[in-house]
Amino acid sequence: MISARSLPQAPDELLQRLDAILAPGGVPSARILGASFRVLSLDRGRSSLLHNDGDSVLLVLGGVSKLVAHLPPDREQILSFHFDGDVIFAPAGGSHILMIAAIEDSELLLLDTGELLASGEPRLPLLLCERAIRSLGRSREKAVALGRKTAPERVADFLLSMEARLGTTESEQAILVLPMSRRDIADSLGLTIETVSRQFGELRAAGVIATSGRSQVRILDRERLSALSARCRPHPREYLPDLS
Amino acid sequence: MISARSLPQAPDELLQRLDAILAPGGVPSARILGASFRVLSLDRGRSSLLHNDGDSVLLVLGGVSKLVAHLPPDREQILSFHFDGDVIFAPAGGSHILMIAAIEDSELLLLDTGELLASGEPRLPLLLCERAIRSLGRSREKAVALGRKTAPERVADFLLSMEARLGTTESEQAILVLPMSRRDIADSLGLTIETVSRQFGELRAAGVIATSGRSQVRILDRERLSALSARCRPHPREYLPDLS
DNA sequence: CGTGGTGTTGACCTTTGTCAAGCTGGGTGG
DNA sequence: CCACCCAGCTTGACAAAGGTCAACACCACG
Numbered sequence: 001m002i003s004a005r006s007l008p009q010a011p012d013e014l015l016q017r018l019d020a021i022l023a024p025g026g027v028p029s030a031r032i033l034g035a036s037f038r039v040l041s042l043d044r045g046r047s048s049l050l051h052n053d054g055d056s057v058l059l060v061l062g063g064v065s066k067l068v069a070h071l072p073p074d075r076e077q078i079l080s081f082h083f084d085g086d087v088i089f090a091p092a093g094g095s096h097i098l099m100i101a102a103i104e105d106s107e108l109l110l111l112d113t114g115e116l117l118a119s120g121e122p123r124l125p126l127l128l129c130e131r132a133i134r135s136l137g138r139s140r141e142k143a144v145a146l147g148r149k150t151a152p153e154r155v156a157d158f159l160l161s162m163e164a165r166l167g168t169t170e171s172e173q174a175i176l177v178l179p180m181s182r183r184d185i186a187d188s189l190g191l192t193i194e195t196v197s198r199q200f201g202e203l204r205a206a207g208v209i210a211t212s213g214r215s216q217v218r219i220l221d222r223e224r225l226s227a228l229s230a231r232c233r234p235h236p237r238e239y240l241p242d243l244s
Numbered sequence: 245m246i247s248a249r250s251l252p253q254a255p256d257e258l259l260q261r262l263d264a265i266l267a268p269g270g271v272p273s274a275r276i277l278g279a280s281f282r283v284l285s286l287d288r289g290r291s292s293l294l295h296n297d298g299d300s301v302l303l304v305l306g307g308v309s310k311l312v313a314h315l316p317p318d319r320e321q322i323l324s325f326h327f328d329g330d331v332i333f334a335p336a337g338g339s340h341i342l343m344i345a346a347i348e349d350s351e352l353l354l355l356d357t358g359e360l361l362a363s364g365e366p367r368l369p370l371l372l373c374e375r376a377i378r379s380l381g382r383s384r385e386k387a388v389a390l391g392r393k394t395a396p397e398r399v400a401d402f403l404l405s406m407e408a409r410l411g412t413t414e415s416e417q418a419i420l421v422l423p424m425s426r427r428d429i430a431d432s433l434g435l436t437i438e439t440v441s442r443q444f445g446e447l448r449a450a451g452v453i454a455t456s457g458r459s460q461v462r463i464l465d466r467e468r469l470s471a472l473s474a475r476c477r478p479h480p481r482e483y484l485p486d487l488s
Numbered sequence: 489c490g491t492g493g494t495g496t497t498g499a500c501c502t503t504t505g506t507c508a509a510g511c512t513g514g515g516t517g518g
Numbered sequence: 519c520c521a522c523c524c525a526g527c528t529t530g531a532c533a534a535a536g537g538t539c540a541a542c543a544c545c546a547c548g
Binding site for chain 1: 299313315316319320321323333335337338339340341357361366369370372373374376377378379380381383384385386387388390391392393433434474475476477478
Binding site for chain 2: 528529
């Protein structure tokens with residue numbers, strides 16, 4: 001499941017995806033591959049402990065995954081969902097257990113932050129710094145939601161943020177296919193699955209959304225959804241890559 | 245209250261404090277002062293909007309302050325408390341209103357992140373990147389607490405983290421003098437002042453802490469407090485500078 | 489076309505928030 | 519230096535949001 005290499009042997013496909021992630025900063029992927037790395041290939045449902053002796057960085061090459069903090073006993077908080085091209089920071093020394101888990105079959109590149117920053121590639125610290133600041137912004141938004149928003153607000157907020165990342169438009173209505181389960185949504189929003197389910201029910205009854213199957217959601221009234229979300233600005237902005 | 249300058253005229257005292265903050269990375273303060281900056285001098289209780297057209301960075305030169313997110317109507321979430329030497333990141337484009345407010349008379353240096361990163365000082369991106377990753381780690385800890393911890397756990401957690409930053413030892417017992425009000429604590433923990441007050445009461449009744457006056461807390465039984473905090477590791481680790 | 493994991497819905501309970509009434513102690517002015 | 523005063527804190531009674539437990543319904547697989 002985990003393969004470690006310290007120099008190339010990198011398939012062209014890997015280099016190509018890396019280039020796509022690093023292109024904005026113009027960082028040559030070969031430079032990154034000069035550092036030691038691990039490829040994490042996680043099947044749907046599998047997860048990997050982020051051991052945390054030394055900060056690490058993960059590049060999401062494909063799939064959908066979640067960054068999870070565990071609390072004794074049987075509690076967990078999902079810190080972020082991740083998609084193709086995201087950069088995930090896993091600082092060492094946190095006071096809880098951190099894991100990365102695959103929601104859909106995923107492939108990630110695990111690197112050591114210190115080694116990466118010291119690699120000599122001059123644009124890399126800038127690129128990572130910008131990404132880290134963006135991640136910090138997202139993490140704070142989550143803190144605000146978890147600390148001060150009600151269940152309906154959190155669910156509306158969630159739907160809007162997922163729409164910004166996954167939404168496709170069809171005859172003027174946004175359609176989104178949620179890759180994560182109700183449990184994942186609940187663990188991300190600091191709620192229970194029952195509460196999430198009830199909120200979906202309310203939104204459905206109010207004609208704000210329509211659902212089909214377990215995962216498809218159609219946003220019928222974004223205006224109202226946005227009002228329910230207690231956001232000051234429409235939505236966090238278009239997310240190109242990044243996020244963590 | 246806000247003074248702007250674009251080149252030195254910097255008092256020696258300012259340079260000296262800057263050196264203390266930047267020393268770990270060996271960044272010469274003169275280099276930073278080549279960028280445009282503003283000195284924010286906030287009297288106790290005053291606050292400043294972080295307008296957010298362009299990411300900014302704040303260096304805490306002195307005092308105690310808080311980073312606050314506002315939600316309509318009358319809700320606020322304190323994202324972090326800040327002390328001498330901290331670096332605070334204020335990313336542009338968040339979906340809520342961000343402010344920095346002084347808990348005690350404070351002095352901060354407000355800089356533009358982009359300009360700073362592009363300043364040419366080679367160690368600056370690394371330094372800021374490390375700080376940003378640390379801040380991200382702290383922000384996630386807060387998200388976990390707000391999303392999945394109970395009121396008693398949050399209060400215990402808070403006391404331990406404040407002890408790690410402000411605590412002084414006296415005959416084997418930690419004494420801490422909290423600079424923030426109960427309302428600040430509540431707004432930081434996603435609770436009400438009444439709940440915070442009741443939790444302090446419980447801890448006092450259980451003999452875990454003793455209080456004296458409005459702000460002095462003596463930790464009588466750190467073992468028990470730590471158990472109540474639902475942390476996996478003792479505490480996040482010694483914080484030297486940083487944090488946001 | 490079953491079947492089991494996932495999602496929904498309902499009844500009830502716990503935790504925390506709300507409202508209101510007193511208490512306290514730090515700061516001010518006499 | 520002391521007394522007063524008021525913001526901030528504490529405590530209590532009650533309400534409400536969300537959690538828990540349990541039964542059922544629905545897909546998405548085989």
